[in-house]
Structure formats: structure tokens, C-alpha cells
Amino acid sequence: MADRTRARIARIASHLAGAHSNRVHENGVEREDCRAKGGAGGFKVAVLGASGGIGQPLSLLMKMNPLVSVLHLYDVVNTPGVTADVSHMDTSTVVRGFLGKEQLEDALVGMDLVIIPAGIPRKPGMTRDDLFKINAGIVRTLCEGVAKCCPNALLNIISNPVNSTVPIAAEVLKKAGVYNPKRLLGVTTLDVVRANTFVAEVVGVDPKDIDVPVVGGHAGITILPLLSQVNPRFSFTNEEIEYLTNRIQNGGTEVVEAKAGTGSATLSMAFAAAKFADACLRGLRGDAGVEYCAFVASEVTELPFFASKVRLGRAGVEEAFPLGPLNSYERSGLEKLKKELQASIDKGFAFARQ
Ligand SMILES: NC(=O)c1ccc[n+]([C@@H]2O[C@H](COP(=O)([O-])OP(=O)(O)OC[C@H]3O[C@@H](n4cnc5c(N)ncnc54)[C@H](O)[C@@H]3O)[C@@H](O)[C@H]2O)c1
Numbered sequence: 036m037a038d039r040t041r042a043r044i045a046r047i048a049s050h051l052a053g054a055h056s057n058r059v060h061e062n063g064v065e066r067e068d069c070r071a072k073g074g075a076g077g078f079k080v081a082v083l084g085a086s087g088g089i090g091q092p093l094s095l096l097m098k099m100n101p102l103v104s105v106l107h108l109y110d111v112v113n114t115p116g117v118t119a120d121v122s123h124m125d126t127s128t129v130v131r132g133f134l135g136k137e138q139l140e141d142a143l144v145g146m147d148l149v150i151i152p153a154g155i156p157r158k159p160g161m162t163r164d165d166l167f168k169i170n171a172g173i174v175r176t177l178c179e180g181v182a183k184c185c186p187n188a189l190l191n192i193i194s195n196p197v198n199s200t201v202p203i204a205a206e207v208l209k210k211a212g213v214y215n216p217k218r219l220l221g222v223t224t225l226d227v228v229r230a231n232t233f234v235a236e237v238v239g240v241d242p243k244d245i246d247v248p249v250v251g252g253h254a255g256i257t258i259l260p261l262l263s264q265v266n267p268r269f270s271f272t273n274e275e276i277e278y279l280t281n282r283i284q285n286g287g288t289e290v291v292e293a294k295a296g297t298g299s300a301t302l303s304m305a306f307a308a309a310k311f312a313d314a315c316l317r318g319l320r321g322d323a324g325v326e327y328c329a330f331v332a333s334e335v336t337e338l339p340f341f342a343s344k345v346r347l348g349r350a351g352v353e354e355a356f357p358l359g360p361l362n363s364y365e366r367s368g369l370e371k372l373k374k375e376l377q378a379s380i381d382k383g384f385a386f387a388r389q
């Protein structure tokens with residue numbers, strides 16, 4: 036077998052094994068593997084928790100995104116298989132797998148965007164806060180890696196309870212001296228995706244033509260859809276407002292119960308996370324007018340973190356828009372959610388500061 040062929044086979048074999056080095060040996064000479072670098076000009080994205088219910092379809096969707104040149108898939112289990120599988124998709128994104136905590140740093144070096152869906156999901160009867168004990172520690176460890184290896188990356192936090200895991204991430208980054216509030220975003224896109232779907236059903240239009248702002252946080256009553264600000268404007272009866280608000284606030288529980296102990300939303304979440312990641316990358320590229328709701332460090336209310344519509348740009352979160360005029364139903368929902376949201380934020384701070 037020719038040396039060249041042997042080198043090619045070795046490179047493919049090491050890729051399938053989840054190897055993370057770009058160095059290849061050809062004719063006894065070590066060199067950088069240009070083909071493994073990914074298309075020029077694209078972004079480097081890591082998914083942490085890539086083997087999970089969200090992580091796998093999210094990895095597939097990121098491999099399909101033309102803005103992504105390099106995709107790193109990290110988990111504590113099964114990344115060689117997921118990486119081999121996703122890497123066969125004939126898009127130009129280069130995929131590399133990383134397994135276990137000794138490979139976390141390699142997974143993170145040089146990343147522009149890090150998406151974190153690592154952690155356990157709910158079972159029926161649980162609240163998102165019941166996940167805190169396990170997921171808080173997972174998010175802390177992963178964010179310590181981000182602080183060390185890619186402190187300028189945008190960070191999309193999916194792991195629940197988002198109302199606490201985002202403050203934990205902020206504290207970890209602060210402790211490491213690299214916190215930039217513009218680059219830390221809790222992913223609440225699924226609330227908007229659900230709101231668009233449920234409102235579209237009620238008013239009888241295509242969901243792609245609806246945009247519902249959803250503000251506050253990402254758990255129960257902290258999820259506050261602003262139905263008075265749906266774009267385009269629709270007027271709803273009181274019964275419709277009550278039905279839609281409850282359904283949007285309990286969309287996660289609806290899926291958890293339907294899945295009957297096998298997990299929570301994964302496919303719709305991967306769809307939502309991929310949409311949000313694409314928006315973040317378009318912002319980083321410098322596209323104008325990229326606006327999404329997200330749970331971010333905020334001055335929109337007196338709470339230190341709050342989900343509202345933000346403008347995404349090269350810096351990350353470039354502007355958080357004020358809530359706009361609320362009707363009395365929304366004003367009352369806003370007052371009710373503040374206590375619970377503040378308590379979840381404080382719980383995250385306390386955990387990370389101990
Ligand atoms: N923000 C949202 O809107 C939203 C929506 C749905 C689910 N979630 C949350 O996302 C999380 C993941 O949900 P899922 O259904 O994918 O769960 P899952 O159990 O299917 O997958 C989680 C993955 O995380 C991995 N993992 C565990 N510890 C890790 C570590 N230290 N480092 C790297 N990976 C690790 C697991 O091995 C697993 O592959 C849950 O906390 C869930 O509540 C959030």
C-alpha cells in the first residue's frame with residue numbers, strides 16, 4: 036500500500052475514533068491537516084452534551100448550517116459513535132469528537148460558540164428546579180473549561196434550570212476574570228417556538244408568519260408570553276389569553292408527561308437551539324437586525340437576569356429592548372414572576388459563590 040494511502044486511512048481512522056488533533060503524518064513528515072480544518076471563514080462551534088436527546092439532533096442541525104466550518108462534539112459518553120455518524124453527512128463542516136473530561140479542553144480551544152445541553156432532563160412530577168442538584172455542578176465544570184480555553188466564545192446555555200444555570204455560568208466566568216455579560220445567553224427560544232405554534236393554531240395562520248415575544252425566565256409562571264405584542268397584531272378573547280398563556284407556560288410539562296418518564300423535549304428543543312445558534316452566528320458575522328428573545332444579564336427590569344428581546348451582533352448581545360406597553364394581565368404576570376425568578380437567580384449565585 037502506498038504511504039499516501041496509508042496516511043489517508045490512518046487519518047480517517049483517527050477521526051472516527053474521536054481524535055482531536057489536526058496533525059497528520061505523511062511520508063514521515065508531520066504537518067497540519069488542511070482538510071480537517073473546515074471551510075475558510077466559517078465559525079467553530081462546540082456542543083457539550085452532544086450524545087444526549089437534544090445533543091444528537093442539535094449536532095445534526097449544526098452540521099447542516101453553512102456558517103459552521105468546524106463542529107466539536109463533546110460528551111462523557113458515546114461521542115465516537117455520534118461523531119462517526121454525523122461526520123458522514125455530505126456538508127463541508129468538519130466534525131470532531133471528544134470523549135470524557137480529559138478531552139474537554141481540546142474540545143473548547145478556539146471555539147466561537149459553545150452550546151451546552153449537558154445535564155439530566157425532567158421526569159413527570161418534577162420541576163426544573165429539581166434538576167438543580169446535578170445540573171448545577173455539570174454547568175459549573177463545563178463553564179470552567181470555557182473560561183480557560185475559549186473565554187471570548189459566545190455561550191448558549193440550555194441545561195435546566197436555565198433561571199439558575201445562567202447565573203452560575205456568569206459567576207464561574209467572573210471568578211476566572213473573563214465574564215462578558217454580552218456573550219452569555221440562556222436559550223429560551225423553545226418558549227417562543229411553542230408560543231408561535233400555539234398562537235398560529237388559534238388564529239389560523241402559518242406559524243412562520245407569527246412572532247410572539249416571550250419574556251421573564253424559563254420555568255412555569257416565569258415564562259411570560261406578551262400576547263398584546265404578537266407580530267402581526269391579533270386581538271384575543273380573555274379565554275384565548277388564559278388558554279394560550281397556560282399552554283405556553285406548561286409546554287415543557289406537556290412533553291414531559293407525554294414522554295412518560297423517558298425524558299423531556301429533545302427534537303423541538305434541538306430545532307429551537309439550532310435556530311438560536313444560527314441567529315448568534317449571523318450576529319457574529321455582522322448581519323443587521325438579528326433579534327431574538329434570550330435570558331441574559333439585563334437592566335430591563337430590576338432583576339439581574341431577564342429574558343427579553345435582544346439584538347445580536349458581533350459583540351453578542353448588543354442591545355436588550357425594553358418590554359414595551361403591557362396590558363393589565365401581563366403587568367400582573369410580570370409582578371408575580373419576579374419573586375420566583377429572583378429566588379432561582381439567587382440560588383445559582385449562592386451555588387457558584389460557595
Ligand atoms: N432550555 C430549554 O428550553 C430546554 C429544553 C429542553 C431540555 N432542556 C434541558 O436540557 C438538558 C438536556 O436534556 P436532554 O433531553 O438532552 O438530556 P439527555 O439525558 O438525553 O442528554 C444529556 C447529555 O448530557 C451528557 N452529560 C452529562 N454530564 C455531562 C458532563 N459533565 N459533560 C458533558 N456531557 C454531560 C449526558 O451524557 C447526555 O448525553 C436537561 O437539563 C433539560 O432539562 C432545556
Ligand SMILES: O=C(O)C[C@H](O)C(=O)O
Nearest residue numbers: 157195286287288299300
Ligand atoms: O420542560 C422541561 O423540563 C424541558 C424544557 O425546559 C422545556 O421547556 O421543554
